Amino acid sequence: MSVGTRLENANPLIFQRTGERLQTAKDEDEDVADPIDDREIFDLIRSINDPEHPLSLEELNVVEQVRVRVDDQENTVGVEFTPTIPHCSMATLIGLSIKVKLLRSLPERFKIDVHITPGTHTSEDAVNKQLADKERVAAALENSQLLEVVNQCLISSARTS
Amino acid sequence: MKDTLALLQKFNAHPDSRCWYVAWNPKGTLLASCGGDRAIRIWGREGDSWECKTVLQDGHQRAVRKVAWSPCGNYLASASFDATTCIWKKKNDDFECLTVLEGHENEVKCVAWAPSGNLLATCSRDKSVWIWEVDEEDEYECVSVVNSHTQDVKHVVWHPTQELLASCSYDNNVCVYKEEDDDWECRATLEGHTSTVWGLTFDPSGQRLASCSDDRTVKIWKECQSGGTDAAWKCVCTLSGFHGRTVYDIAWCPLTGALATACGDDGVRVFKEDETADPDQPVFSLSAHVPKAHSQDVNCIAWHPKEAGLLVSCSDNGEIAVWNYQSEV
Numbered sequence: 001m002s003v004g005t006r007l008e009n010a011n012p013l014i015f016q017r018t019g020e021r022l023q024t025a026k027d028e029d030e031d032v033a034d035p036i037d038d039r040e041i042f043d044l045i046r047s048i049n050d051p052e053h054p055l056s057l058e059e060l061n062v063v064e065q066v067r068v069r070v071d072d073q074e075n076t077v078g079v080e081f082t083p084t085i086p087h088c089s090m091a092t093l094i095g096l097s098i099k100v101k102l103l104r105s106l107p108e109r110f111k112i113d114v115h116i117t118p119g120t121h122t123s124e125d126a127v128n129k130q131l132a133d134k135e136r137v138a139a140a141l142e143n144s145q146l147l148e149v150v151n152q153c154l155i156s157s158a159r160t161s
Numbered sequence: 162m163k164d165t166l167a168l169l170q171k172f173n174a175h176p177d178s179r180c181w182y183v184a185w186n187p188k189g190t191l192l193a194s195c196g197g198d199r200a201i202r203i204w205g206r207e208g209d210s211w212e213c214k215t216v217l218q219d220g221h222q223r224a225v226r227k228v229a230w231s232p233c234g235n236y237l238a239s240a241s242f243d244a245t246t247c248i249w250k251k252k253n254d255d256f257e258c259l260t261v262l263e264g265h266e267n268e269v270k271c272v273a274w275a276p277s278g279n280l281l282a283t284c285s286r287d288k289s290v291w292i293w294e295v296d297e298e299d300e301y302e303c304v305s306v307v308n309s310h311t312q313d314v315k316h317v318v319w320h321p322t323q324e325l326l327a328s329c330s331y332d333n334n335v336c337v338y339k340e341e342d343d344d345w346e347c348r349a350t351l352e353g354h355t356s357t358v359w360g361l362t363f364d365p366s367g368q369r370l371a372s373c374s375d376d377r378t379v380k381i382w383k384e385c386q387s388g389g390t391d392a393a394w395k396c397v398c399t400l401s402g403f404h405g406r407t408v409y410d411i412a413w414c415p416l417t418g419a420l421a422t423a424c425g426d427d428g429v430r431v432f433k434e435d436e437t438a439d440p441d442q443p444v445f446s447l448s449a450h451v452p453k454a455h456s457q458d459v460n461c462i463a464w465h466p467k468e469a470g471l472l473v474s475c476s477d478n479g480e481i482a483v484w485n486y487q488s489e490v
Contacts, residue, residue, distance in 0.1 A: 108457055108478065111406065111425070132375070132407075133331070133357065134425075134458070134477075135226070136313070138179070138197065139242050139268050139286070142223050 015061045035072035082117040097153040166449040170483040180475035182227040189467040195225035220247040232278045240269040284314035309347035329358035360410040373408035414464040423459035
């Protein structure tokens, strides 16, 4: 997959970034059980860079904290993302970047499901099926060119967060 | 559930990688495993434990998705994401790469030998199923390319005794093929699953086929003699509500008739058939279930060909587990 020179959505709406998470004394206390919560997952993905724009997925409203569902006990994480336009050709790549970021960051016990927000993309079912197929995701990540593009989205996330 | 599935052994087969698949040789003396680390490992039992006998490392450039033994046990075929299939010949305790089968446009997902050992089938992300013929000189020739699926083909399996081939796909369907005038043709398309079909297994008699899917169900299909030329396969049973996530593999025990599944919810399950039920409306019940059989997805499940109840599974965490299934009669 290569990033085209012409932007599909040249003037996207830009949303404000949320503030940093407030640290409390409880966070420092090693004796308090501290399950992974929605905000932590959101913090992992919000600064992922959009493949086209020098903006984060949060700034484009592609990811929102309310669309993150984590159940630490059940070892499940669900993320819905909203493409900026209904026929965005980058939808699979964005979903893959979110998935890879979570696969690399979370303990292996977690089952990670990444979906398009229902009703926001013309090929929603096809993209969801592709992202859910771990065999195809594994094969895609063995493709060095594609991995390079994904890493670019994630590298910028490390820089800005 | 009164039957038991007891863990005998668990060992790390593909460290820091996925173990995609395991296969017993026909005698059940060796187990081959393959994974994301591009390696194939051959395991043998030494007393109470399992030892790695050989590592076949330089055959593939990318992940090895599946492996299959020839019916004689002297050859091993490996299907890889590098778009090739390697044929390995057993020489004493070692294996040498005899030939590399090329032709698929992208990832080869599965390979299987016909019961005669003269035919081999491969399938790929490129939506095709290839049939290869093997001659006495160990030469392989592609005799047919079938394009009956509209998407990525996940698995191929041969009938236990006949030259009948089945495949399943990302297009949610199962296809059954037969040779017709020197060409292989799709004779039946089994529609019913609502998402990717990942695995297939024939029952010991070869009259029924079980399929497992991303739709979290297992379906049992039966060949109906319709009187016409084309055999029709009908879904006679659907097992739903048992699996929490995608069912990645299914295996029908040739010795006991028990049906085992490998699931993305980390569980291993065994189903038993109610023998008093109407054969046209079979009834299967969950007879054993290990919810956390592995700490990650279970990718494959395989019954030992000679020892009733011996079962192996492998997982995304690179581990292989050996189980003993005991059925209370």
